[in-house]
Amino acid sequence: MKWLDGEGSDKDIVVSSRIRLARNIRDIKFPQELNNEMAEEIKNKVNNSVIADERNNDVFKYYDLKDINSTEQRVLVEKHLISPGLLQNSQIGGFLIRKDEKVTVMINEEDHIRMQVIYPGLNLEACWEEADKLDDIIEANTEYAFDEKIGYLTACPTNIGTGMRASVMLHLPSLVLTKQINGIFQAVSQIGLTVRGLYGEGSNAKGNLFQISNQITLGESEKDIMNKLKNIVQQLINNERQAREKIYKFNKIKIEDKIYRSLGILKNARIMNSEESMELLSDIKLGIEMNIIRNIGRKTINKLIIKTQPANVQSKYNKDLNPNERDIKRAEIIRKELDI
Structure with missing residues (x-):
């Protein structure tokens, strides 16, 4: 989870910022209609377009999704390195990922190309700068499906x-x-x-984590989209901070009790399902941000949220685990991480 390293603004509330760009190659069917031969051709074309720039020669690595087992595929989703949508096209999909894991180029997802840049904290401008540069690099070697009036053409009208x-x-x-x-x-x-959950469209909000994103891509510039999102996010940040101050001022003992009870359960429980772990880790994260808990770092909890997701637990022990075994191992992972 290298992308979580580093700092961003408003890190007490904002976990991450992300920019995704959807692009398609001109005069080629969308991925849903591709045969295997054409899918391979697109993967080669996009891969070659990225590494054609000498700055990318040693920093990006290509993976074919069909060469990765199903557990490791889900691990990549849980780490936010690829989208759940790419797994739906696992037989024709592939991706390039940069060494620092902040940049991914997904190939043959819903569109031929999905560029993703993800940073910790509130960092939309940095994400856009990276995505825009990569977009130019790919476009220099690939002709996009583009209409002068409406813009980039995509598989989904939205x-x-x-x-x-x-x-x-x-x-x-x-x-x-x-x-x-x-x-x-x-x-x-x-x-x-x-507003979506932890893993975007179709996912539930767990651990009080919410993903806010734009719905409209037509008729607004990239700058307009980012400014609108950033303004709303800043209001949400202010509202959350005010709410934190209020609950601590009027319910100090009650909120401290809730946080320390959660910490006690996490440090001692022998069985922990995913939903409960997310709820309790959210309490600890709040305790850290409110300076109630001082001996656990923010990054520890942010990474633990991902490490305790089902596929990550399965991958760590490198064997098939039934749900009960997975809950036991999840509790073990948490105890070890919080053994301070």
């Missing part, structure tokens, strides 16, 4: 235009505790943004 999805992952436990979250998210949805 991505037509810029083809850009900007998203920010936020930890908002205090807004959940104070029951403000639903009203806020309803307001957010009315201005062209959407």
Whole structure:
């Protein structure tokens, strides 16, 4: 999980920022209609386009998805390195990943090309700068499907235009505790943004982690999309901080008790399912950010959230585990990490 290393602004609430660009090659069918031969041709073309730039020769590595077992494929999704959508095309898909894991180029997902840049903290501008450079490198060797009036052509109409999805992952436990979250998210949805769970579209919100992203890609520039998202995210950050101050001021003992009880369970439990671990780790993360817990680092919890996901647990022990065995091993991982 190298991309989690480093710092970004508002790191007490913002876990990550991400920019994704959807692109397709001109006059070639979308991935859903590709045969294996054409899919291989696209993978080779995109791979060669990326490494054609000498700056990328030694920093990107290519992987063919069909050469990776199903557990490791899910591990990549849980680490936010590839999308769940790429797994749906596992027989024709592939990806390039940069050594620092901040940049991934997915091939033959829903579109021929999905570029992803992910950074810790609130870092949308840095993500966009990286994505824009990579986009230029690929376009120098590949002719995109593009219309002068509407922009980039994509398999899903909702991505037509810029083809850009900007998203920010936020930890908002205090807004959940104070029951403000639903009203806020309803307001957010009315201005062209959407709220999703930990792994984007179709995933549930766990551990009070929410992904906020743009819904509209047509008729707005990349800068407009980022500015709108950033303004709303900043409001959510302010609301969460105010809620934290309020609950600590009026319920100091109660919130400390909740956090220390969660820490006690995590440090001693012998069986832990995924949902419970996410809830308890969220409490610890809040305790760290409120300076209630001082001997555990933010990165430890951020990485532990990923390490305790089902496929990551399975991969660590390199064997098939039934759900009960996995819950036992998850508890073991958490105890070792928090043995301080």
